[in-house]
Amino acid sequence: xxxxxxxxxxxxxxxxxxxxxxxxxxxxxxxxxxxxxxxxxxxxxxxxxxxxxxxxxxxxxxxxxxxxxxxxxxxxxxxxxxxxxxxxxxxxxxxxxxxxxxxxxxxxxxxxxxxxxxxxxxxxxxxxxxxxxxxxxxxxxxxxxxxxxxxxxxxxxxxxxxxxx
Amino acid sequence: xxxxxxxxxxxxxxxxxxxxxxxxxxxxxxxxxxxxxxxxxxxxxxxxxxxxxxxxxxxxxxxxxxxxxxxxxxxxxxxxxxxxxxxxxxxxxxxxxxxxxxxxxxxxxxxxxxxxxxxxxxxxxxxxxxxxxxxxxxxxxxxxxxxxxxxxxxxxxxxxxxxxxxxxxxxxxxxxxxxxxxxxxxxxxxxxxxxxxxxxxxxxxxxxxxxxxxxxxxxxxxxxxxxxxxxxxxxxxxxxxxxxxxxxxxxxxxxxxxxxxxxxxxxxxxxxxxxxxxxxxxxxxxxxxxxxxxxxxxxxxxxxxxxxxxxxxxxxxxxxxxxxxxxxxxxxxxxxxxxxxxxxxxxxxxxxxxxxxxxxxxxxxxxxxxxxxxxxxxxxxxxxxxxxxxxxxxxxxxxxxxxxxxxxxxxxxxxxxxxxxxxxxxxxxxxxxxxxxxxxxxxxxxxxxxxxxxxxxxxxxxxxxxxxxxxxxxxxxxxxxxxxxxxxxxxxxxxxxxxxxxxxxxx
Numbered sequence: 001x002x003x004x005x006x007x008x009x010x011x012x013x014x015x016x017x018x019x020x021x022x023x024x025x026x027x028x029x030x031x032x033x034x035x036x037x038x039x040x041x042x043x044x045x046x047x048x049x050x051x052x053x054x055x056x057x058x059x060x061x062x063x064x065x066x067x068x069x070x071x072x073x074x075x076x077x078x079x080x081x082x083x084x085x086x087x088x089x090x091x092x093x094x095x096x097x098x099x100x101x102x103x104x105x106x107x108x109x110x111x112x113x114x115x116x117x118x119x120x121x122x123x124x125x126x127x128x129x130x131x132x133x134x135x136x137x138x139x140x141x142x143x144x145x146x147x148x149x150x151x152x153x154x155x156x157x158x159x160x161x162x163x164x165x
Numbered sequence: 166x167x168x169x170x171x172x173x174x175x176x177x178x179x180x181x182x183x184x185x186x187x188x189x190x191x192x193x194x195x196x197x198x199x200x201x202x203x204x205x206x207x208x209x210x211x212x213x214x215x216x217x218x219x220x221x222x223x224x225x226x227x228x229x230x231x232x233x234x235x236x237x238x239x240x241x242x243x244x245x246x247x248x249x250x251x252x253x254x255x256x257x258x259x260x261x262x263x264x265x266x267x268x269x270x271x272x273x274x275x276x277x278x279x280x281x282x283x284x285x286x287x288x289x290x291x292x293x294x295x296x297x298x299x300x301x302x303x304x305x306x307x308x309x310x311x312x313x314x315x316x317x318x319x320x321x322x323x324x325x326x327x328x329x330x331x332x333x334x335x336x337x338x339x340x341x342x343x344x345x346x347x348x349x350x351x352x353x354x355x356x357x358x359x360x361x362x363x364x365x366x367x368x369x370x371x372x373x374x375x376x377x378x379x380x381x382x383x384x385x386x387x388x389x390x391x392x393x394x395x396x397x398x399x400x401x402x403x404x405x406x407x408x409x410x411x412x413x414x415x416x417x418x419x420x421x422x423x424x425x426x427x428x429x430x431x432x433x434x435x436x437x438x439x440x441x442x443x444x445x446x447x448x449x450x451x452x453x454x455x456x457x458x459x460x461x462x463x464x465x466x467x468x469x470x471x472x473x474x475x476x477x478x479x480x481x482x483x484x485x486x487x488x489x490x491x492x493x494x495x496x497x498x499x500x501x502x503x504x505x506x507x508x509x510x511x512x513x514x515x516x517x518x519x520x521x522x523x524x525x526x527x528x529x530x531x532x533x534x535x536x537x538x539x540x541x542x543x544x545x546x547x548x549x550x551x552x553x554x555x556x557x558x559x560x561x562x563x564x565x566x567x568x569x570x571x572x573x574x575x576x577x578x579x580x581x582x583x584x585x586x587x588x589x590x591x592x593x594x595x596x597x598x599x600x601x602x603x604x605x606x607x608x609x610x611x612x613x614x615x616x617x618x619x620x621x622x623x624x625x626x627x628x629x630x631x632x633x634x635x636x637x638x639x640x641x642x643x644x645x646x647x648x649x650x651x652x653x654x655x656x657x658x659x660x661x662x663x664x665x666x667x668x669x670x671x672x
Contacts, residue, residue, distance in 0.1 A: 038508065042512070056408075062381055071408065076298065076407075076408055078413075080415075111512075112483075116482065116483050117486070143220055150227060153227060154223050157230050157234070161234045
């Protein structure tokens with residue numbers, strides 16, 4: 001093999017390795033939606049992947065580990081991870097709050113043998129993408145006025161026609 | 166030849182007044198019930214919720230008051246009136262109960278809110294709610310309270326609080342598919358149903374709260390969710406406070422408790438009474454329990470076979486608990502689920518779906534909160550079939566009497582068999598009707614059948630068809646199925662008969 005040929009082989013090898021690294025990084029970084037996880041569960045079973053969604057309701061602490069449910073707008077998916085990874089979580093989504101948007105990376109299970117056959121993700125990396133916030137709810141004055149009017153009419157009807165009710 | 170329409174009499178103004186008067190009373194009772202979520206809204210400082218409920222209470226009470234005043238009468242209900250009231254009260258309850266749901270902003274349209282209300286009253290559990298995880302506690306509790314009212318029976322509530330215990334009251338009670346007079350008086354029966362429910366409410370919610378706190382829920386949230394879950398499990402409804410249904414909790418003890426509650430909810434109130442009064446032998450002698458047991462074994466075997474074929478669960482515990490949970494959830498008409506709807510189609514496959522569909526189609530006991538054909542009728546038809554076979558085998562001169570055991574020994578009469586067969590055929594037709602409607606919109610036979618049976622049998626398990634984006638006509642079809650299925654046809658048929666008579670009846 002000439003030196004030139006050896007260089008060419010070396011270049012091709014480096015290129016292939018670089019492409020593989022880039023491809024693997026891309027696969028790892030790809031964030032899957034809940035619909036994709038549910039529809040392609042057989043294909044994705046056991047794979048390392050990333051998923052992103054809003055933390056809803058609360059973290060369900062189970063000692064060293066915790067459950068959290070992350071909703072991406074279509075469905076919420078259960079994520080099982082070490083409780084120590086959740087130190088930075090501040091808001092869980094409910095009527096009064098928008099929850100933290102959390103991205104997790106971990107192993108996807110379509111029927112987790114450790115958790116009674118649930119479809120879940122066992123996360124190794126938990127990252128808060130966007131912090132949640134309290135929702136400022138403004139009372140609709142029109143509905144207040146309508147309620148008062150209806151209530152007043154009802155009150156007078158009940159008094160006038162008391163015997164017929 | 167005289168047609169049916171010419172044989173029936175055209176209703177008089179008084180007939181409409183009687184119906185309107187009692188409908189008014191029932192509407193008032195719905196308005197009074199709305200005060201509970203109103204108080205919850207204040208307790209949780211959900212001010213917009215409080216305003217919306219104040220509006221809805223005023224609106225509902227006003228409708229009820231106007232109906233009661235305009236149609237004021239002291240006449241008692243005849244069968245036709247009682248059946249029409251029973252059928253119409255579910256429609257009017259749906260329309261007024263949808264008002265706060267629609268105002269919550271969690272429904273795409275008033276039709277979707279009405280669908281949710283009907284699903285709640287019929288204790289079905291199919292849902293069109295959007296972004297449930299951000300819904301205020303007051304609206305969320307209202308969804309579950311609707312389910313409780315529907316499970317107990319809208320008329321039962323009115324009987325308990327507002328209507329005197331007359332013969333007409335009993336006819337209304339029957340119109341709501343409750344044909345068992347557990348106590349001598351119908352109002353006492355209604356109150357017994359409440360007593361049983363309240364005792365289990367305390368016990369069930371307590372057990373669920375403990376399991377919830379163990380599972381990581383904050384105590385106050387655990388109590389709130391436990392009451393909601395109890396209501397939906399006991400009334401075999403299927404709503405939950407979260408978008409993931411029971412999967413939200415990741416909690417095996419909670420699943421075990423809900424299975425127990427589902428079984429209790431699927432039991433006949435007369436059987437509850439028998440057991441409460443010390444007659445525990447009834448638990449293994451009663452025709453309903455025996456038929457339920459056999460039906461569970463058969464449908465569970467079919468479902469398990471389908472699940473095994475698809476090789477989903479590698480270990481025995483997940484396999485048995487998932488299969489058993491969904492089978493019981495379907496059979497009792499509850500609709501609780503720990504898998505995503507599309508997993509039925511993508512993973513469980515057609516055979517397993519068929520097993521669950523059959524279980525849903527059979528249902529629980531009569532005079533319980535379940536829907537569907539019901540095990541009592543399946544048991545009667547099986548006994549009648551056995552009787553016919555024996556009659557063919559024994560000498561013609563011999564007399565063979567077939568008995569069934571339901572609280573006491575009863576001789577199987579032809580009229581019981583006829584009634585059971587009529588109801589069975591009606592349900593099968595209703596299932597087929599919804600299946601055809603689903604298939605017309607492009608769904609496969611197994612999916613359309615699954616969803617149709619789930620709606621008509623008031624179950625609430627979904628394979629993914631029920632969604633806010635589904636066609637409006639299909640929403641209306643499922644609403645009709647839920648309504649007719651819950652009332653077991655008789656009241657609905659009488660109502661349609663009365664409408665026909667109003668136009669074409671003999672003067």
